[in-house]
Amino acid sequence: MSALVDEQKLEASPTGDYKLPRIKPHTTSEIKQHLRATKTLWCPGCSNGTITRALIDAILGLELDPDKVVVVAGIGCSGRISAYLDYSTVHTAHGRALAVATGVKAADPSLHVIVAMGDGDSSAIGGNHFIHAARRNIDLTALVFNNSIYGMTGGQMSPTTHLGDKSTTSVYGNVEPAFDLCELAHAAGATYVARGTSWGYQQLVNVLAGGIAHRGFSMVEAMSICPIYYGRFNLTSDPAEFLKSQKEHAVQVDKFAEGETRSHDHYPVGLLHHREREEFVTALRGLRERAKEADNG
Amino acid sequence: MAATTKSAAPPRAILLQGNEAVAEGAIAAGARFFAGYPITPSTEIAEVLSRRLPEVGGTFIQMEDEIASIAAVCGASLAGTKALTATSGPGFSLMQEMIGFATMAQIPCVVVDVMRGGPSTGLPTEPAQGDVMQARWGTHGEHSVIALVPSSVEECYTLTVEAFNLSEQYRTPVIVLSDALIGHMREAVILPEPGTLRIAERGTPDCEPEDYDTVTSTLDNILPRPPLGSPFKVHVTGLVYNRRSGSPDTSDPAAAADLGRYLREKIYHHRDAIVRVEEVEMHGAEVAIFAYGSVARSAMAVVRKLRAEGVPIGLVRPITLWPFPTLSVERMAEQVRTVIVPEMNIRQMSWEVQAAVRGRAKVVDYGRVDGKLITPDEILELVKPEFYYHSWEDA
Numbered sequence: 001m002s003a004l005v006d007e008q009k010l011e012a013s014p015t016g017d018y019k020l021p022r023i024k025p026h027t028t029s030e031i032k033q034h035l036r037a038t039k040t041l042w043c044p045g046c047s048n049g050t051i052t053r054a055l056i057d058a059i060l061g062l063e064l065d066p067d068k069v070v071v072v073a074g075i076g077c078s079g080r081i082s083a084y085l086d087y088s089t090v091h092t093a094h095g096r097a098l099a100v101a102t103g104v105k106a107a108d109p110s111l112h113v114i115v116a117m118g119d120g121d122s123s124a125i126g127g128n129h130f131i132h133a134a135r136r137n138i139d140l141t142a143l144v145f146n147n148s149i150y151g152m153t154g155g156q157m158s159p160t161t162h163l164g165d166k167s168t169t170s171v172y173g174n175v176e177p178a179f180d181l182c183e184l185a186h187a188a189g190a191t192y193v194a195r196g197t198s199w200g201y202q203q204l205v206n207v208l209a210g211g212i213a214h215r216g217f218s219m220v221e222a223m224s225i226c227p228i229y230y231g232r233f234n235l236t237s238d239p240a241e242f243l244k245s246q247k248e249h250a251v252q253v254d255k256f257a258e259g260e261t262r263s264h265d266h267y268p269v270g271l272l273h274h275r276e277r278e279e280f281v282t283a284l285r286g287l288r289e290r291a292k293e294a295d296n297g
Numbered sequence: 298m299a300a301t302t303k304s305a306a307p308p309r310a311i312l313l314q315g316n317e318a319v320a321e322g323a324i325a326a327g328a329r330f331f332a333g334y335p336i337t338p339s340t341e342i343a344e345v346l347s348r349r350l351p352e353v354g355g356t357f358i359q360m361e362d363e364i365a366s367i368a369a370v371c372g373a374s375l376a377g378t379k380a381l382t383a384t385s386g387p388g389f390s391l392m393q394e395m396i397g398f399a400t401m402a403q404i405p406c407v408v409v410d411v412m413r414g415g416p417s418t419g420l421p422t423e424p425a426q427g428d429v430m431q432a433r434w435g436t437h438g439e440h441s442v443i444a445l446v447p448s449s450v451e452e453c454y455t456l457t458v459e460a461f462n463l464s465e466q467y468r469t470p471v472i473v474l475s476d477a478l479i480g481h482m483r484e485a486v487i488l489p490e491p492g493t494l495r496i497a498e499r500g501t502p503d504c505e506p507e508d509y510d511t512v513t514s515t516l517d518n519i520l521p522r523p524p525l526g527s528p529f530k531v532h533v534t535g536l537v538y539n540r541r542s543g544s545p546d547t548s549d550p551a552a553a554a555d556l557g558r559y560l561r562e563k564i565y566h567h568r569d570a571i572v573r574v575e576e577v578e579m580h581g582a583e584v585a586i587f588a589y590g591s592v593a594r595s596a597m598a599v600v601r602k603l604r605a606e607g608v609p610i611g612l613v614r615p616i617t618l619w620p621f622p623t624l625s626v627e628r629m630a631e632q633v634r635t636v637i638v639p640e641m642n643i644r645q646m647s648w649e650v651q652a653a654v655r656g657r658a659k660v661v662d663y664g665r666v667d668g669k670l671i672t673p674d675e676i677l678e679l680v681k682p683e684f685y686y687h688s689w690e691d692a
Contacts, residue, residue: 036532036544066530067526067527067528067530068526069526070376070525070526072372082532082534083532083534083544083545086530087530088525088526088527088529088530088531088532089530089531089532089533090372090375090402090525090532090533090534091532091533091534091535091536091545092368092371092398092535093368093394093395093398093535096364096365096368096394096395096398099360099361099364099365099366099368099369099372100368100369100371100372100375101372102332102358102360102365102368102369102372103330103332103358103368103369103370103371103372103373103374103375103376103380104372104373104375104376104525105372106330106356106358106369106372106373107329107330107356107372107373107374107376107377107378107380108376108377108378108524108525108526110526111376111525111526128361128362128365129361129365129368132360132361132365284351284356284358287351288351288352288354290351291348291351291352292351292352294352295352
């Protein structure tokens with residue numbers, strides 16, 4: 001399924017014979033060389049640190065020049081990653097990371113631009129930018145930390161909080177259904193869509209590396225755990241228990257049957273969608289050539 | 298379109314629309330990135346730049362809304378490209394969040410607001426000057442701002458260039474407050490020869506990347522921001538940050554005070570260099586008209602007509618609206634007995650004039666918010682009671 005009308009090339013989903021990079025994990029001292037700080041404001045038991053490490057592992061594994069990596073982040077717990085990573089980093093306004101990153105990438109296509117956002121950041125306040133970045137197929141890698149809650153503000157429901165879940169703004173149970181961010185990205189035109197969990201660390205590294213290597217709009221949803229604000233009211237406040245639940249809920253995509261119902265406790269992980277179509281800054285380059293010809297002619 | 302001079306032929310007047318002049322001024326200033334969203338009466342700026350920017354190797358992106366537009370402009374500027382967006386009232390309101398971000402994070406960029414009647418959808422095709430305070434205080438929190446207000450098509454061009462220069466020099470967003478009249482008006486203009494314009498370039502800090510966090514901008518030496526994707530590996534944030542290291546620091550009141558005062562003073566300290574005011578026939582003037590933008594054109598007509606009749610009246614026309622030209626207004630207040638402030642809003646700048654006049658002269662305000670221009674005849678009627686001894690029957 002795709003929401004695009006004029007796709008240049010619509011490949012069958014899911015992923016055909018596309019091969020994900022297989023990244024060898026790096027040592028902690030190698031990882032630390034890409035960090036400005038090792039103290040974070042994330043709560044004990046939060047998986048954001050794990051996801052941060054996975055991102056660095058992917059960047060190291062792809063042997064990217066750290067000087068050419070730009071991380072653009074939104075606002076929320078995940079947005080704080082921008083202050084910890086030792087790359088060029090931008091901590092933007094809530095929801096605006098993808099729009100800022102669009103300007104960065106269009107102005108300097110030589111940069112590897114990774115966009116770190118939370119679930120509310122990317123799909124509520126930034127939802128419009130999310131679908132349009134996907135539609136343009138601009139070569140950005142959106143890394144969505146999905147903890148199903150607004151953590152920074154103290155546990156309010158988000159567009160990925162599940163039906164019936166409790167939060168500080170849904171004390172009687174959430175009456176809104178949740179977004180499936182991967183299917184949203186795919187329907188909007190993203191050309192690389194993957195999901196990983198903080199439990200399945202190595203897979204998360206590989207799908208992140210695949211997304212960064214992919215030329216086009218890639219979206220990696222990293223299922224994170226928030227024991228303090230989500231788990232405590234809905235599942236468990238024990239980080240280890242919470243993490244184990246991801247192992248039970250996540251199903252490898254090749255074992256997930258066509259048409260099988262997805263839910264908060266049963267979802268596919270891995271590379272979910274991959275296809276090729278013209279990338280945005282490449283299209284802009286072609287447009288410039290046409291404009292210059294018209295000007296000369 | 299013949300807006301660029303390609304040969305050494307003598308300069309000739311060309312017929313240009315205000316919005317077209319903004320677009321050509323942006324290109325002359327070195328802007329190579331525009332992101333915007335269509336909105337009357339600014340749309341021609343986007344249309345012209347969608348055609349012109351790719352010709353000069355630049356980038357035009359039509360974004361999903363005005364919030365995304367100013368956000369992409371911030372991103373492009375951070376990546377090292379001079380960038381602008383253009384909009385009108387409703388879009389300008391949507392942009393305020395990221396104008397604040399650009400102010401806080403010290404991102405040079407230009408925002409053109411072609412003012413129309415408001416609030417809300419208001420009078421989309423009619424001019425107004427109702428955004429002058431939004432330009433000053435639209436984004437939240439304590440901040441300073443630079444806003445320029447063109448009165449002619451030629452100024453749409455030259456002030457857009459100037460807006461880029463100021464934004465680069467002071468590392469801050471600069472707002473160009475045009476309006477539906479100025480934007481849509483066509484005038485014969487002689488554009489400055491390429492090479493005769495002052496163009497401020499960004500440059501890079503004069504230090505090694507590893508030493509970058511040991512050097513700090515001072516009010517008299519505002520360091521350029523290294524682009525993203527350079528060995529400087531800058532961190533850019535909308536949080537309060539330590540001015541030396543650039544790291545977010547929300548727990549140290551001294552760091553917050555240092556940044557807050559710096560962001561304000563880096564503009565106000567340079568007020569003399571930034572503020573431009575045109576004074577017309579102010580020698581011996583007993584009454585002054587304080588008018589800006591399209592209204593200044595009517596005021597100018599009145600001053601010329603009355604001076605020819607020997608009536609001692611002058612015009613003070615702010616070209617820089619923010620920072621407010623306090624010194625000029627104070628000087629004017631010492632000289633004249635009455636200041637007339639006609640504007641296409643209700644008393645927005647007249648309050649500011651009164652604050653600077655501090656009772657030293659009478660301030661007469663006059664506002665229209667019906668989308669109609671203030672005519673010379675209307676201004677003349679305001680002037681007449683101030684010269685009761687003049688024989689107006691002869692006028």
